[in-house]
Amino acid sequence: MKHxxxxxxxxxxLLSSCQEQSIQKTEAIVVQDWKSILNGQLPLLxxxxxxxxxxxxxxxxxxxxxxxxxxxxxxxxxxxxxxQQIENSSHVKPIIYTDTELRFLTKxxxxxxxxxxxxxxxxxxxxxxxxxxxxxxxxxxxxxxxxFKVLVLKTNGTIxxxxxxLQLDCKYWSAENEKQLRNKIKSEYNEE
Numbered sequence: 390m391k392h393x394x395x396x397x398x399x400x401x402x403l404l405s406s407c408q409e410q411s412i413q414k415t416e417a418i419v420v421q422d423w424k425s426i427l428n429g430q431l432p433l434l435x436x437x438x439x440x441x442x443x444x445x446x447x448x449x450x451x452x453x454x455x456x457x458x459x460x461x462x463x464x465x466x467x468x469x470x471x472x473q474q475i476e477n478s479s480h481v482k483p484i485i486y487t488d489t490e491l492r493f494l495t496k497x498x499x500x501x502x503x504x505x506x507x508x509x510x511x512x513x514x515x516x517x518x519x520x521x522x523x524x525x526x527x528x529x530x531x532x533x534x535x536x537f538k539v540l541v542l543k544t545n546g547t548i549x550x551x552x553x554x555l556q557l558d559c560k561y562w563s564a565e566n567e568k569q570l571r572n573k574i575k576s577e578y579n580e581e
Contacts, residue, residue: 423460423542424470430540431474435481436559439530439539442468443552447543454534457541464546468553469512471542481557485518486526488550505548513553526554 427440434440441447442464449457460467475483487509494502509515521529530539533556 423458423462423467426458427471427474427540427542430538431478431481434538434540434557436557437533437537438481438557439533439537440471440475440483440555440557441530441539441541441552442471442555443541443543444546444548444550445544446547446549447541447552450530450534450539450541452531452534452539454537455530455539455541457543459543461545464544464548464551464553465508465512467542467544468509471555472512475555475557478560480560482560483555484558485513486521486554486556487513487515487518488523488526488552489520490523490550492520494548494550499548502548505551509551509553521554523550526552529556530554 444464472483475481491506496502499505533539
């Protein structure tokens with residue numbers, strides 16, 4: 390008969406191995422039907438959640454609040470579909486961020502960069518989107534993922550700094566409405 394210590398050690402190693410495999414499977418999903426996952430998640434997402442439509446080199450994040458799906462489609466197709474679904478929703482609208490670095494890429498570095506920027510401009514309005522330096526995005530996503538879900542739609546795009554980051558905001562309640570409400574509450578509490 391084996392010593393109980395070895396039996397316990399064997400069981401612990403098996404459980405650890407199973408747990409590691411389970412964690413690896415939940416970090417990222419490769420799917421053909423990413424649209425169904427997006428459509429299923431969108432009603433659950435709300436104000437302060439994020440959807441990232443990213444290039445192929447975007448790193449797999451380690452935070453538990455971040456779910457990554459590999460779409461195996463080009464960035465423009467995924468972004469266009471995602472924005473259409475958000476537009477058709479009754480509850481959220483996007484605050485759109487792009488990498489500042491995208492504006493500074495040249496034809497010498499990437500011969501087709503102007504073609505890409507033009508195709509992106511057909512999907513998003515650069516004048517109403519905001520720019521962030523790429524490293525700043527990670528800070529925002531890290532902060533958001535501590536409390537809120539972040540859905541990453543990884544594409545097969547291979548243009549650096551081409552990712553588009555969508556911070557979801559409430560469609561039916563504006564920042565001005567919120568400000569008025571807070572001022573009313575503050576004034577009522579100050580009167581007491």
